[in-house]
Amino acid sequence: MNEVLLCDALRSFLEDALKDLAMRGKDGKFHPPKIVNGYLPLRKRRRPNESPEDDEYPFVIVRAESGQLEREESGQASNTTHVTFIVGAYSDPENLEDENGHEFCLNALTRIRGAFGTLKGLCLEGKYILKYPIVWKLLPEQPYPYWILEIETTWVFVGERPKLEEFI
DSSP states (O other), X not given: OOHHHHHHHHHHHHHHHTTTOOEEOTTSOEEOOEEXXXXXXXXXXXXXXXXXXXXXXXXXXXXXXXXXXXXXXXXXXXXXXXEEEEEEEEOOTTOTXXXXXXXXXXXXHHHHHHHHHTSGGGEETXXXXXXXXXXXXXXXXXXXXXXXXXXXXXXXXXXXXXXXXXXX
């Protein structure tokens, strides 16, 4: 499986699934999260006391974290990739009633899980199968006013696969 193509497909899938999810941005306005490839972009210049992520919130990062290639009994190669989605939300520290950044993260989680449930046979683009469990966690130490939630998924490539001998 080409992990880059899997992550491209997941980003496109999430763009559509989250297009009408309203999350607060640093600008105080509500808009859908940015879907980010791998890591937040580096900033060339920072203002004093500003986090490099200030302009990026809200976001969902799609990152291939690890994987494995195994031999099945049939001699075929089985390719598995672990993809993490990192949801970032923002709460306005000047507004005492706006301490619900964690709820924005949980709403994104609900939307993402629901979107996965619409995949026929849990298969994305006819070649990537989502395997359960889907594991999520809100980080115990949050960098307030920013909030982070991680979603861990496992994907298996299906379709015509090369024999393991082709890899050695």
